[in-house]
Amino acid sequence: MMLSKLSIVKLWLALLGLAFLVSCSDAPERIEFSGGTMGTTYSVVLFSKDPRHSADKIQTKVDTVLERVNAQMSTYDPNSELSQFNQLESTEPVVISRDLERVVSRALDIARETDGALDITVGPLVNLWGFGPNGKPEQQPTAEELSAISKRVGYEKLSVSNHQLIKAHPEMYVDLSTIAKGYGVDKVGNLMDQLGIKQYLIEIGGEILAKGGKPADEKWKLAVEKPVSTERAVQEIVEFKEGALATSGDYRNYFEENGRRYSHIIDPATAEPIQHNLVSVSVFADDAMSVDAYATALLVMGTEKAKAFADANQLAVMLIYKTDEGFEEYTSQWFKPLLVSNK
Numbered sequence: 033m034m035l036s037k038l039s040i041v042k043l044w045l046a047l048l049g050l051a052f053l054v055s056c057s058d059a060p061e062r063i064e065f066s067g068g069t070m071g072t073t074y075s076v077v078l079f080s081k082d083p084r085h086s087a088d089k090i091q092t093k094v095d096t097v098l099e100r101v102n103a104q105m106s107t108y109d110p111n112s113e114l115s116q117f118n119q120l121e122s123t124e125p126v127v128i129s130r131d132l133e134r135v136v137s138r139a140l141d142i143a144r145e146t147d148g149a150l151d152i153t154v155g156p157l158v159n160l161w162g163f164g165p166n167g168k169p170e171q172q173p174t175a176e177e178l179s180a181i182s183k184r185v186g187y188e189k190l191s192v193s194n195h196q197l198i199k200a201h202p203e204m205y206v207d208l209s210t211i212a213k214g215y216g217v218d219k220v221g222n223l224m225d226q227l228g229i230k231q232y233l234i235e236i237g238g239e240i241l242a243k244g245g246k247p248a249d250e251k252w253k254l255a256v257e258k259p260v261s262t263e264r265a266v267q268e269i270v271e272f273k274e275g276a277l278a279t280s281g282d283y284r285n286y287f288e289e290n291g292r293r294y295s296h297i298i299d300p301a302t303a304e305p306i307q308h309n310l311v312s313v314s315v316f317a318d319d320a321m322s323v324d325a326y327a328t329a330l331l332v333m334g335t336e337k338a339k340a341f342a343d344a345n346q347l348a349v350m351l352i353y354k355t356d357e358g359f360e361e362y363t364s365q366w367f368k369p370l371l372v373s374n375k
């Protein structure tokens with residue numbers, strides 16, 4: 033049967049249209065949602081071709097994952113697994129969940145690596161300075177209070193073995209605020225992987241995990257904010273396809289007294305909030321739990337020590353520190369490829 037020219041043209045256009053339709057419906061759908069967790073907010077952006085993936089179905093699963101992390105690691109929930117451990121005034125070993133074991137073990141590793149700059153046993157000091165669940169005290173802690181509390185602080189007095197957590201001082205109090213948000217991000221990332229989602233960006237309170245880039249081979253593009261509390265301004269734009277990014281700073285959670293800033297970042301060596309010119313640390317690596325912890329640890333170290341630690345450990349970091357002329361920036365060689373302005 034000979035087709036007339038017109039019908040050939042119609043057939044061709046129809047096929048083109050179909051091809052266009054297929055290619056359109058072939059493009060992955062952008063799905064995004066946000067919510068609250070751990071006293072802050074979270075957001076998820078993902079791309080999927082799977083018609084079974086809807087925002088509300090996936091968000092329900094994400095909320096379940098985050099509720100579990102809260103129930104295990106919150107010091108704001110008196111009934112959490114961690115709070116129960118903190119309330120127990122005993123040096124007897126306590127069997128803990130695998131998740132809690134993983135997070136405490138990682139925090140103790142990074143404590144040893146950073147010579148105690150990161151120390152999850154500083155909880156009593158965090159609370160005494162007013163940055164914990166009980167809010168700000170009437171007046172600053174006295175030297176006597178600080179020295180009495182310091183007996184209960186020190187990561188060497190905490191140990192994990194055989195799925196058990198052991199405190200060497202009965203009144204030790206573990207605070208995982210520096211690392212458990214990052215762990216929550218990683219757990220949501222595991223959920224995405226289990227659902228077969230290959231392109232996603234997860235953020236909780238500024239800790240980020242990205243995978244697979246965006247469609248059309250685009251990278252995820254993110255802003256690192258200027259370390260100022262008076263406005264939201266961009267310090268740098270970074271882009272990457274895969275990896276985790278966390279930023280710690282002393283410019284959001286602080287109070288000022290007699291011209292001095294007291295932030296929620298405690299130097300375990302002095303039992304006081306940090307007092308140096310380093311104000312923001314961003315760290316990029318494979319997992320969100322580690323970058324979350326390293327960002328706090330390097331902020332405690334101060335500018336020169338943080339630079340040396342990053343170079344010795346080939347860590348991708350961006351430091352922002354105060355000088356008389358304003359903010360200066362230091363980016364390690366492993367961080368530079370992320371900078372968009374660097375292109």
Ligand code: FAD
Nearest residue numbers: 070071105106108150151209210212213280296297298328
């Ligand atoms: P980061 O730099 O990531 O962490 C700083 C925090 O780590 C400090 O706030 C302090 O707690 C601790 N820290 C300070 N110095 C050190 C040090 N040298 N070594 C180790 N740790 C140190 N906040 C609420 O207001 N309400 C809530 O209900 C609530 N629930 C939470 C539940 C969970 C599971 C977690 C992990 C945190 C929760 N938080 C809550 C706290 C809040 O989410 C943030 O963790 C907190 O504000 C610090 O996060 P950040 O990114 O600002 O600072």
